[in-house]
Amino acid sequence: MSEKHLDEVDHSYIRYANVWEDPKLLLEGLDICHEHKVLSIASAGDNALALLVTNPKIVVAIDLNKPQLYLTELKKVAIQNLDQDAFVKFAGFQDDSRRWRTFMKFRDDLSAEARTYWNGKKEEIEKGIIYNGKFEKYLKTFATKLLPLIHSRKKVQELFEEKSAADQRKFYDQKWNTWRWRLLFRVFFSKLVMGWLGRDPAFLEQVDVDVSTTIFEKAENHLSSIYAQKNPILYYCLNGNFGSYLPFYAREENYENVRGNLDKLEIEYGYAQDAAVKYGQFDRFNLSNIFEYMDEEVFTSTAESLVNIANPGSRFAYWNLMVERQMSEVVEGLSREDDRANWKDRDEGFFYKQFVLETT
Structure with missing residues (x-):
C-alpha cells in the first residue's frame, strides 16, 4: 500500500490532547457487545477509553504517532491508579497544584518508552495534559x-x-x-x-x-x-477550557465502568490494517477521520485492507471533515447505514461534514 500521504507528516509531538469526535454517536452506531473485538484509532485515547463501557472482548488502540500513544497510555495508567475526582484534577479539568507529585506516584506503571517521554514533560503535566496538544492550543x-x-x-x-x-x-x-x-x-x-x-x-x-x-x-x-x-x-x-464539562470516559457515571475494563485496552503502534497480524480479525472499527488525509488510490487500498480483517457482520464508524470518503463506494460487500436519532444535528463534533456507519 502506498504511504505517501504520510511522508510529510510530523509524528514527533502531541497533535490532539483530546478526541474531538462524539463518543455517543460512536457507541450507538457500533453497538458493541462483550464478544466483540474492537479496533480504534488511538488519537488522544478518549474514545478508545469510552468504548470500554460496553465491556468488549478487547479494544486495540492503534496510531502512527508515538506521543499520541504515550498520552493514551498515560490516561490509562492514571485511571488505573486514581479515583474519578483525582483523575479529573490530574488531567486538567479541575485546578490542582500537585499534578507532578501525583504523576510520580504511578509513573513506574508506564512502559519504559512512555515513562521516558513523560519524565521530560514536567511542565506539560503540571499545566494539565488535556491542554498540551497543538490543536487545543490553536482553539x-x-x-x-x-x-x-x-x-x-x-x-x-x-x-x-x-x-x-x-x-x-x-x-x-x-x-x-x-x-x-x-x-x-x-x-x-x-x-x-x-x-x-x-x-x-x-x-x-x-x-x-x-x-x-x-x-x-x-x-x-x-x-x-x-x-x-x-x-x-x-x-x-x-x-479555551471545558468548564464543568467532562469527556464521556471521565464522567462519574462512566468512570468506574471504564476503569474496570482497562485490562481489555491494548495500545499498539502502526497502521490500523496491520493490527490483525497480532490480534486476528475484528468486529467493530472506530476509524476516526483517517480517510481525510488519503488520495483516492490510498483510500481504496486502505478500505480494502480493513474489510479484509473484518469478521462477517462487522461495523465501521468514521467521520468526514472536508473530504468525502465512503468505503462502501469503493469496496464491495459494504453498505452504509442511514443516519438515525438525529445524529447529524446531535453530533458534538459539529465541524464534521458527516458521521458514516457502514456494515459488512
Missing part, C-alpha cells in the same frame, strides 16, 4: 485572543444558557452572528491558518473546498440549535 488562541474582540464573556455564556429552539436561533441571528464574528472566524479557520497553527498542512492536501466557509456553515447550523447548549467541544472552542 484556545481563538477563544482567549480573538473571540474577546467579538463577544463578551457574558454573551458567550448566554449562548450556552437553556432556551427554546426558536430563542436559540433568535439569539444567534440577532446577537451572535455579527460582521466581526464572520470576518475573524473566516480568517482564523482558513486553510492557511489552520494548517499553520492547528493541523499539519499535509492533512489538508486533499481538501478542495473553501475551508473557512465549510466550517462556518457547520458552526452556524450548530450554534443556532439547542444542541449547542450542552456541547463540551463547543464550550472549549469558545472558552
Whole structure:
C-alpha cells in the first residue's frame, strides 16, 4: 500500500490532547457487545477509553504517532491508579497544584518508552495534559485572543444558557452572528491558518473546498440549535477550557465502568490494517477521520485492507471533515447505514461534514 500521504507528516509531538469526535454517536452506531473485538484509532485515547463501557472482548488502540500513544497510555495508567475526582484534577479539568507529585506516584506503571517521554514533560503535566496538544492550543488562541474582540464573556455564556429552539436561533441571528464574528472566524479557520497553527498542512492536501466557509456553515447550523447548549467541544472552542464539562470516559457515571475494563485496552503502534497480524480479525472499527488525509488510490487500498480483517457482520464508524470518503463506494460487500436519532444535528463534533456507519 502506498504511504505517501504520510511522508510529510510530523509524528514527533502531541497533535490532539483530546478526541474531538462524539463518543455517543460512536457507541450507538457500533453497538458493541462483550464478544466483540474492537479496533480504534488511538488519537488522544478518549474514545478508545469510552468504548470500554460496553465491556468488549478487547479494544486495540492503534496510531502512527508515538506521543499520541504515550498520552493514551498515560490516561490509562492514571485511571488505573486514581479515583474519578483525582483523575479529573490530574488531567486538567479541575485546578490542582500537585499534578507532578501525583504523576510520580504511578509513573513506574508506564512502559519504559512512555515513562521516558513523560519524565521530560514536567511542565506539560503540571499545566494539565488535556491542554498540551497543538490543536487545543490553536482553539484556545481563538477563544482567549480573538473571540474577546467579538463577544463578551457574558454573551458567550448566554449562548450556552437553556432556551427554546426558536430563542436559540433568535439569539444567534440577532446577537451572535455579527460582521466581526464572520470576518475573524473566516480568517482564523482558513486553510492557511489552520494548517499553520492547528493541523499539519499535509492533512489538508486533499481538501478542495473553501475551508473557512465549510466550517462556518457547520458552526452556524450548530450554534443556532439547542444542541449547542450542552456541547463540551463547543464550550472549549469558545472558552479555551471545558468548564464543568467532562469527556464521556471521565464522567462519574462512566468512570468506574471504564476503569474496570482497562485490562481489555491494548495500545499498539502502526497502521490500523496491520493490527490483525497480532490480534486476528475484528468486529467493530472506530476509524476516526483517517480517510481525510488519503488520495483516492490510498483510500481504496486502505478500505480494502480493513474489510479484509473484518469478521462477517462487522461495523465501521468514521467521520468526514472536508473530504468525502465512503468505503462502501469503493469496496464491495459494504453498505452504509442511514443516519438515525438525529445524529447529524446531535453530533458534538459539529465541524464534521458527516458521521458514516457502514456494515459488512
